[in-house]
Amino acid sequence: MTTISIRDVWKEYDDQVVLERVSLEIEPHAFVLIVGASGCGKSTLLRMLLGQEQPSRGEILIDGTPLPPEPGPDRGVVFQRYSVFPHLTVRENVTLGLEFGQAPIAGRLFGGARKRAIAEAEHYIELVGLEQAMDKYPSALSGGMQQRLAIAQALITKPKVLLLDEPFGALDPGIRADMHELVIKLWQDSKMTVFMVSHDLSEAFYLGTRLITLDRRRNRPEERERYGASITHDIPITRRRENRHRGIKLAEGDVL
Ligand SMILES: Nc1ncnc2c1ncn2[C@@H]1O[C@H](COP(=O)(O)OP(=O)(O)OP(=O)(O)O)[C@@H](O)[C@H]1O
Ligand SMILES: [Mg+2]
CATH class of the missing domain: 3.40.50.300 (P-loop containing nucleotide triphosphate hydrolases)
Structure with a gap:
């Protein structure tokens, strides 16, 4: 703790x-x-x-x-506006969060380590409810989905501290309520x-x-x-x- x-x-x-x-x-x-x-x-x-x-x-x-x-x-962070990489899929965006944590110089993992990173990324993507969108690019996601992706990316390094800077400010009220339940859980x-x-x-x-x-x-x-x-x-x-x-x-x- x-x-x-x-x-x-x-x-x-x-x-x-x-x-x-x-x-x-x-x-x-x-x-x-x-x-x-x-x-x-x-x-x-x-x-x-x-x-x-x-x-x-x-x-x-x-x-x-x-x-x-x-x-x-x-320490993981999610900003108000979407901070995900537009040229990477959902799966790649979240995997990258782990790669930066584990291979900060090369920014990439290889072989078994990469496979394990992808499996872990998929776990976090499921946790935030984006399993149907693994291979989509951020431009194909709604605002709420992009924030879910940013949260998965922040969580994958298992941070002790999660920093959320008005992460739901740009979302519709209904989507915000869903995001509240997700964050509480x-x-x-x-x-x-x-x-x-x-x-x-x-x-x-x-x-x-x-x-x-x-x-x-x-x-x-x-x-x-x-x-x-x-x-x-x-x-x-x-x-x-x-x-x-x-x-x-x-x-x-x-x-x-
Ligand atoms: N890198 C910086 N260089 C100079 N001034 C800065 C810098 N970052 C923030 N400030 C100034 O610090 C003050 C506080 O900014 P900050 O972004 O922390 O406010 P905030 O409470 O988050 O506002 P908001 O609710 O609009 O997001 C502002 O006056 C801003 O101009
Ligand atoms: Mg601010």
């Missing part, structure tokens, strides 16, 4: 402070939902957890060890910690075990760039499904 410590993390780009004083202790097998106004630094926080960006100050520990300064197989059947960014509070309360809101505590327009967002609410969610339609308002003027 994985624990994550975010300790007094700041992120600055040139003169702009995006995040300040972000500290979180994440318990094993948490499903953390992050909400906050557009531009407040949600994706930036996720990219730091991925290792794609480094904190300007502070540190992030996974199981007590500092996060390596690059993405690795212990994948999380329940694993030991993964999930961080998910959402603009939708009802989605957040439905999926999460913990809700984090990011906002600027000091919000004077003339010094907007000087102060970053930090955590304004940290709410444990215990009776998640009953929260679905509760409609909680966080602060005056919040755009969520």
Whole structure:
């Protein structure tokens, strides 16, 4: 089981402070939902957890060890827009996820290792319900199917941490509901910690075990760039499904 410590993390780009004083202790097998106004630094926080960006100050520990300064197989990621390779089939896209993990230099596996990788890819493709589309290219898939593919690709390295950056924002409501059930099942059947960014509070309360809101505590327009967002609410969610339609308002003027 994985624990994550975010300790007094700041992120600055040139003169702009995006995040300040972000500290979180994440318990094993948490499903953390992050909400906050557009531009407040949600994706930036996720990219730091991925290792794609480094904190300007502070540190992030996974199981007590500092996060390596690059993405690795212990962290999977799914973005809002489809991040799969258009020139590869569903089977090839997911196999590649494993090949990059196991053969990072050549980016390819051969012989028995490749056969095993393909069999494993097929297993994950079935898990996300795409078994009918093994040989299709992404352009022949719907938006929801492409996100299922991206999830299979992220899961195949058996990450300890799954990072989801508004993965369902572009999907129709019916398809979103299906994706919610899929993600809950994948999380329940694993030991993964999930961080998910959402603009939708009802989605957040439905999926999460913990809700984090990011906002600027000091919000004077003339010094907007000087102060970053930090955590304004940290709410444990215990009776998640009953929260679905509760409609909680966080602060005056919040755009969520
Ligand atoms: N690589 C970068 N270089 C400079 N500034 C950046 C960089 N990445 C993000 N920023 C700035 O950091 C701020 C936060 O961006 P971020 O993408 O994390 O916001 P967000 O909360 O994910 O917004 P949204 O809800 O619109 O996705 C923005 O002002 C953005 O312009
Ligand atoms: Mg974002």
